[in-house]
Amino acid sequence: xxxxxxxxxxxxxxxxxxxxxxxxxxxxxxxxxxxxxxxxxxxxxxxxxxxxxxxxxxxxxxxxxxxxxxxxxxxxxxxxxxxxxxxxxxxxxxxxxxxxxxxxxxxxxxxxxxxxxxxxxxxxxxxxxxxxxxxxxxxxxxxxxxxxxxxxxxxxxxxxxxxxxxxxxxxxxxxxxxxxxxxxxxxxxxxxxxxxxxxxxxxxxxxxxxxxxxxx
Amino acid sequence: xxxxxxxxxxxxxxxxxxxxxxxxxxxxxxxxxxxxxxxxxxxxxxxxxxxxxxxxxxxxxxxxxxxxxxxxxxxxxxxxxxxxxxxxxxxxxxxxxxxxxxxxxxxxxxxxxxxxxxxxxxxxxxxxxxxxxxxxxxxxxxxxxxxxxxxxxxxxxxxxxxxxxxxxxxxxxxxxxxxxxxxxxxxxxxxxxxxxxxxxxxxxxxxxxxxxxxxxxxxxxxxxxxxxxxxxxxxxxxxxxxxxxxxxxxxxxxxxxxxxxxxxxxxxxxxxxxxxxxxxxxxxxxxxxxxxxxxxxxxxxxxxxxxxxxxxxxxxxxxxxxxxxxxxxxxxxxxxxxxxxxxxxxxxxxxxxxxxxxxxxxxxxxxxxxxxxxxxxxxxxxxxxxxxxxxxxxxxxxxxx
Numbered sequence: 001x002x003x004x005x006x007x008x009x010x011x012x013x014x015x016x017x018x019x020x021x022x023x024x025x026x027x028x029x030x031x032x033x034x035x036x037x038x039x040x041x042x043x044x045x046x047x048x049x050x051x052x053x054x055x056x057x058x059x060x061x062x063x064x065x066x067x068x069x070x071x072x073x074x075x076x077x078x079x080x081x082x083x084x085x086x087x088x089x090x091x092x093x094x095x096x097x098x099x100x101x102x103x104x105x106x107x108x109x110x111x112x113x114x115x116x117x118x119x120x121x122x123x124x125x126x127x128x129x130x131x132x133x134x135x136x137x138x139x140x141x142x143x144x145x146x147x148x149x150x151x152x153x154x155x156x157x158x159x160x161x162x163x164x165x166x167x168x169x170x171x172x173x174x175x176x177x178x179x180x181x182x183x184x185x186x187x188x189x190x191x192x193x194x195x196x197x198x199x200x201x202x203x204x205x206x207x208x209x210x211x212x213x214x215x216x
Numbered sequence: 217x218x219x220x221x222x223x224x225x226x227x228x229x230x231x232x233x234x235x236x237x238x239x240x241x242x243x244x245x246x247x248x249x250x251x252x253x254x255x256x257x258x259x260x261x262x263x264x265x266x267x268x269x270x271x272x273x274x275x276x277x278x279x280x281x282x283x284x285x286x287x288x289x290x291x292x293x294x295x296x297x298x299x300x301x302x303x304x305x306x307x308x309x310x311x312x313x314x315x316x317x318x319x320x321x322x323x324x325x326x327x328x329x330x331x332x333x334x335x336x337x338x339x340x341x342x343x344x345x346x347x348x349x350x351x352x353x354x355x356x357x358x359x360x361x362x363x364x365x366x367x368x369x370x371x372x373x374x375x376x377x378x379x380x381x382x383x384x385x386x387x388x389x390x391x392x393x394x395x396x397x398x399x400x401x402x403x404x405x406x407x408x409x410x411x412x413x414x415x416x417x418x419x420x421x422x423x424x425x426x427x428x429x430x431x432x433x434x435x436x437x438x439x440x441x442x443x444x445x446x447x448x449x450x451x452x453x454x455x456x457x458x459x460x461x462x463x464x465x466x467x468x469x470x471x472x473x474x475x476x477x478x479x480x481x482x483x484x485x486x487x488x489x490x491x492x493x494x495x496x497x498x499x500x501x502x503x504x505x506x507x508x509x510x511x512x513x514x515x516x517x518x519x520x521x522x523x524x525x526x527x528x529x530x531x532x533x534x535x536x537x538x539x540x541x542x543x544x545x546x547x548x549x550x551x552x553x554x555x556x557x558x559x560x561x562x563x564x565x566x567x568x569x570x571x572x573x574x575x576x577x578x579x580x581x582x583x584x585x586x587x588x589x590x591x592x593x594x595x596x597x598x599x600x601x602x603x604x605x606x607x608x609x610x611x612x613x614x615x616x617x
Contacts (some may be wrong), residue, residue: 002402005241006499013234018230138528139535146536149545198536 030089032098039101041083046108049074064120071113071124072154079153080108083145099161107169110158124210127153127201128186130179133160136195140183143198147205151213153206221517228510235503236565238463242398243572257339257358259413260288262331264324265345269300271412271458276307276314278348279564284355289314292331295321298496325425325432333417341413346458348375353453355572366418366445367437369396370453371577377459380588381466384596385459387570387581387589393451394573400449404496408447411455418445431476438484441496451576467600470602474604482609483504511562512598530545566590 049070085102113124123153129144131137144157162182164170173179177186185192187201188208206214261279265272272291279289291304291314301318308314319330328342339358343349349370357368371393376385399405408414412433419425422439429435437447459467479503481488490497536542565588574581607613 005238005245009234009241010239012237013230016233017230033293055255139531142532143535146539146542149542 028090032094035085035090035098038081038084039098039105042077042105043101045074045077046105046112047091049112064116064122064211067116067120067122071116071122074109075124075156076153076154078106079148082106082148082157082159086216096164099165100113100167102168103160103164107160107173110156113156123209125151127155127157127189127206128177130162130173130177130182130184130186131157131159134182137183140185140195143196143201144185147198147201147213151205151211154211155209184195224510225514225517227505228514231503231507231510232561232565235507236568238499239398240568241395244402255490256285258286258337258359259284259358260290260335260337260352260416261341262328262335262340262342263289263291263302263326264294264331264342265291266294266321266324266483267296267298267300267328268345269298269303271297272300272345273303273307275343275345276304276311276349278350279343279354280311282352282354284352286337286353287313288337289335290331291316292327293318294324294327300337302512318461323427325429328432329424329427332419335416338416339410339413340416340419343411343452344457347372347410347455348457350454350456353450353455354413357450357453360448360450361413362414364444364446364597365448366440367408367412367416367447368453369405369408369412369447369449370410370455371396371449372450373454373456373577373579375456375457376461377398379461381463381612382461383457383585384593385466386579387585388593389459390577390579390581391569391575393577394569396449397451399500400447402495402500403446404500405437405449406441406496406500407434409433410457412447414523420616429476429480430472431480434476435480435483438487442487446528452539453475455578471604471607474601475608478604478608480612508601512602515594515598534535563590 052066052070053063056063081102090098098149110126110128113122115124116122117124127141127144127147131141142186148155148157160170162170162174162179177184177191181193183193183195185196185201187204191205192200192204202213205211226322227584263272263275276289276291289311293300293304293316301316304316305316314468315334315503317330317334331342332340339361342352352369357370360368372389373393374382374386374389376382396405396407400474405488410433412546414436418440420435422436422443425432426435426439440447460469487497488501493501570581570586
């Protein structure tokens with residue numbers, strides 16, 4: 001029995017294994033970096049919008065005309081981020097912070113669209129989606145993704161993870177909308193609890209908003 | 217549970233990688249070192265047979281064609297009811313070095329012991345009556361009886377490789393030929409299938425073959441190793457054997473082999489993790505069971521993972537319906553996941569082993585045959601091992617020859 005052969009095999013195996021782990025962790029950390037850059041860009045664009053509006057308010061330009069042009073641009077970016085936002089395989093502590101950042105950004109955009117709706121009468125089709133990590137929530141998310149795609153991103157979906165409800169912002173949202181179970185969606189003030197099929201959501205959206213997809 | 221599976225996953229990866237590295241080192245470090253001059257020492261070949269009248273002629277002729285000086289052929293008929301006796305008696309008229317004994321049907325190991333008692337040469341071999349020799353291999357095999365070697369085994373190839381069941385066995389035999397060679401290179405070979413040549417004195421001293429064992433060739437191998445003898449594998453010596461043609465025959469044969477393997481491993485469990493038995497005790501025996509158990513768990517876990525994704529996709533399809541635009545834009549397939557890395561690692565090791573086996577055994581296997589083998593064999597084999605384990609250890613059902 002040659003002990004040297006075992007020792008050499010252990011050294012080679014450990015080396016290959018270590019290289020594999022280093023490559024794996026690099027892939028994960030580059031994914032985290034990429035997601036964080038995207039989140040930062042998103043937060044910046046939300047902050048930029050606030051500043052843009054403040055400047056417009058100081059000028060003679062129509063604020064509502066500006067919003068009509070700017071809103072779809074931001075909505076498109078938000079939808080794109082929503083599609084790419086995936087915290088799978090990212091360590092839990094980092095994933096939670098990223099999810100929180102994502103939801104904070106989504107909330108500020110939602111608030112912005114609510115305010116503009118009141119001030120300018122721009123009625124943007126919106127769905128508030130309260131979800132957790134259950135299979136039903138995943139399925140509801142899939143249906144909403146599909147409807148966003150079919151509406152060519154004219155429908156905005158704001159997703160709130162109820163597992164973050166211990167944070168003040170989410171506590172407020174929970175109380176305002178009286179969320180007791182997941183998934184729950186809110187369309188034009190109407191609350192739907194449990195998994196809602198795409199036909200029912202489409203009907204609800206078409207009743208409240210004028211959408212191209214309702215004419216098909 | 218998730219954490220436990222993750223730990224198990226990395227342990228399996230590490231052990232699989234270690235085993236591959238180890239065998240590759242053996243392959244590149246040891247193969248071709250041993251070259252002995254061919255010689256012809258007095259030798260008797262025992263052919264235990266039972267109702268193989270249609271095949272035994274070919275076996276005997278392949279032995280006669282060896283032109284081995286002083287070769288004796290001893291046919292032990294275990295109470296055949298077909299035309300075995302007629303075929304053998306006809307051949308005896310042609311060849312003067314043959315002897316034929318007929319006895320009551322008592323099993324293969326008993327026939328071997330019967331033949332062993334009649335052997336008077338210092339070396340003897342036994343060959344199954346559905347197996348035949350190629351070229352001039354007897355002199356080559358006998359030349360390896362040096363030092364502590366008490367048994368020399370040959371490389372086995374299937375005689376028939378037409379349908380699916382035969383083809384997967386062809387690849388399996390190709391791989392096991394190399395595996396046996398590598399095990400032999402570190403003195404850890406412990407089984408003697410289909411055709412082997414032994415030192416008569418050693419086998420008689422050990423009390424012959426175990427008549428209560430369904431895999432007496434494996435048992436004698438383990439007994440030889442437990443008593444400190446070596447078994448050598450000659451890859452140059454090729455024998456051909458008839459392999460099962462249908463899945464039913466294949467399952468039946470494997471159930472006997474695998475149950476015998478489990479039974480004998482338990483019988484000789486004192487050798488596992490025992491440094492007195494060198495690489496066999498410290499590496500080959502423990503690792504084969506560790507790898508098998510861990511890979512089984514990981515394969516099922518991977519399969520479960522894969523099926524869960526399929527079910528999820530089916531559910532999504534039922535929710536959304538068929539929308540090609542949406543499907544095309546949202547189709548994602550993550551390549552770098554731990555499960556796919558593990559499968560890729562297994563596949564890479566497997567392809568290396570296959571290619572080296574092909575090279576060493578001069579066998580030609582087509583890419584399509586590889587693909588079919590990779591997609592089916594691991595699952596068939598795992599199913600058979602689990603069934604054998606349940607029957608042998610948990611249910612203790614009656615063994616069948």
